[in-house]
Amino acid sequence: MANSMEHYFDNSATTKPSAAAMAALANAAEAWGNPSSVHSHGQRAAAVLKDSRSKLSKALGLQRFSKDMLLFTSCGTESNNIAILGCARSKKRTPNGRGLLGTIIITAGEHPSIDNPATLLEKEGYAVIRIPTTGGEIDMDVLNNALDTAPAPVIFASFMLVNNETGAIYDVKRAASLVKIKYPDATVHCDAVQGFMKLRFTPATLGVDALTVSAHKIHAPRGAAALFISAETIKRKNIVPVMPGGGQESGFRSGTENLLSIAAFAAAAEEGTANFDENTARVKALRTYLEDQLLEKCPELRYNKPANCLSNICSIILPAIKSETMLNYLSGRGVYVSAGSACSAYSKKKSGALEAFGTTAADADSTLRISLSYTNTEEDIDALVEGLAEGIKGLQKKR
Numbered sequence: 455m456a457n458s459m460e461h462y463f464d465n466s467a468t469t470k471p472s473a474a475a476m477a478a479l480a481n482a483a484e485a486w487g488n489p490s491s492v493h494s495h496g497q498r499a500a501a502v503l504k505d506s507r508s509k510l511s512k513a514l515g516l517q518r519f520s521k522d523m524l525l526f527t528s529c530g531t532e533s534n535n536i537a538i539l540g541c542a543r544s545k546k547r548t549p550n551g552r553g554l555l556g557t558i559i560i561t562a563g564e565h566p567s568i569d570n571p572a573t574l575l576e577k578e579g580y581a582v583i584r585i586p587t588t589g590g591e592i593d594m595d596v597l598n599n600a601l602d603t604a605p606a607p608v609i610f611a612s613f614m615l616v617n618n619e620t621g622a623i624y625d626v627k628r629a630a631s632l633v634k635i636k637y638p639d640a641t642v643h644c645d646a647v648q649g650f651m652k653l654r655f656t657p658a659t660l661g662v663d664a665l666t667v668s669a670h671k672i673h674a675p676r677g678a679a680a681l682f683i684s685a686e687t688i689k690r691k692n693i694v695p696v697m698p699g700g701g702q703e704s705g706f707r708s709g710t711e712n713l714l715s716i717a718a719f720a721a722a723a724e725e726g727t728a729n730f731d732e733n734t735a736r737v738k739a740l741r742t743y744l745e746d747q748l749l750e751k752c753p754e755l756r757y758n759k760p761a762n763c764l765s766n767i768c769s770i771i772l773p774a775i776k777s778e779t780m781l782n783y784l785s786g787r788g789v790y791v792s793a794g795s796a797c798s799a800y801s802k803k804k805s806g807a808l809e810a811f812g813t814t815a816a817d818a819d820s821t822l823r824i825s826l827s828y829t830n831t832e833e834d835i836d837a838l839v840e841g842l843a844e845g846i847k848g849l850q851k852k853r
């Protein structure tokens with residue numbers, strides 16, 4: 455990292471914006487007009503917006519002249535909410551014999567930005583089925599059974615591509631196809647926030663109708679994200695706008711666009727696409743180095759390790775030390791990791807994702823997430839492993 459005294463391993467929470475992203479941001483700042491205005495300042499801003507949409511579309515492998523939509527939003531949370539709430543509100547629904555408006559299927563380890571709106575809809579009369587992901591895999595038998603026995607027609611399903619806490623890569627393609635076989639008209643969404651620029655995919659290869667990505671996880675600043683909605687979903691009106699306003703972003707996300715963050719997001723996506731192989735190989739090598747060092751110097755550690763795991767996320771279980779205690783200790787040494795997901799730092803609730811993975815409550819209390827980026831170095835890892843090894847010795851003694 456740039457500052458040799460600091461060693462940042464919280465890249466799944468937020469990444470440091472790249473030079474290319476910040477240059478695009480500065481450039482977009484010159485286009486300060488409102489992209490919806492028709493005069494020259496507006497036109498200039500609209501051109502930046504169009505260019506950004508085209509760059510991000512390319513990075514997501516979208517067809518150039520299709521009627522698919524790529525909406526800019528403010529964050530992944532907003533994109534996820536538009537997808538799930540926009541689908542629930544898309545049709546006038548009447549309760550069935552069991553008093554239910556429809557069924558929503560998600561995984562048990564989804565991010566709160568899907569799980570919480572699902573809970574909201576549950577209170578409004580939808581059945582929500584959470585498919586187990588024990589060991590980091592979507593239980594396809596349970597999914598199949600849920601599709602056969604759903605108490606009301608399935609209208610929406612959401613499967614995340616990579617779990618933000620364990621790094622588990624879910625087989626979204628298979629889950630989406632199972633839903634589509636039984637409910638061809640259901641809208642299938644993928645929260646690809648943690649997988650974007652780490653795995654190769656397009657909405658078409660995953661077989662999903664809607665997909666979320668977020669800027670600050672790919673070395674762009676916060677403030678921008680996107681939601682892909684397929685042309686077919688738009689045509690069938692299976693997702694409708696939930697926030698009425700001035701009609702920006704084809705009416706799906708009213709509110710003047712955050713052009714600076716959007717331009718930076720597109721630049722980071724373009725850069726990440728160009729360097730995909732190099733970045734992936736770099737993180738893989740860093741992960742191998744990390745695992746080797748941990749094995750040698752911290753043999754007491756255990757792991758929340760999915761069978762199919764992204765190299766970027768390493769979830770470790772400390773020997774009888776609370777994660778917050780170690781997190782603060784490491785932070786004092788300039789080593790930054792997280793306890794569970796950063797978003798859950800606001801909540802006293804236990805991590806749903808770890809519970810869904812099969813981690814016991816006691817182990818979840820001692821779990822740290824180390825999340826790597828290609829910007830990390832072997833020296834960063836040395837500082838982390840040294841801190842962990844000394845922390846394990848010192849903090850265990852104090853107990």
Ligand code: PLP
Pocket residue numbers: 466467528529530531532534565567614616617618645647648668669670679795797
């Ligand atoms: N989905 C996943 C899997 C995430 O990890 C996160 C953030 O950590 C989000 C959604 C929310 O994204 P944002 O922070 O842009 O709202």
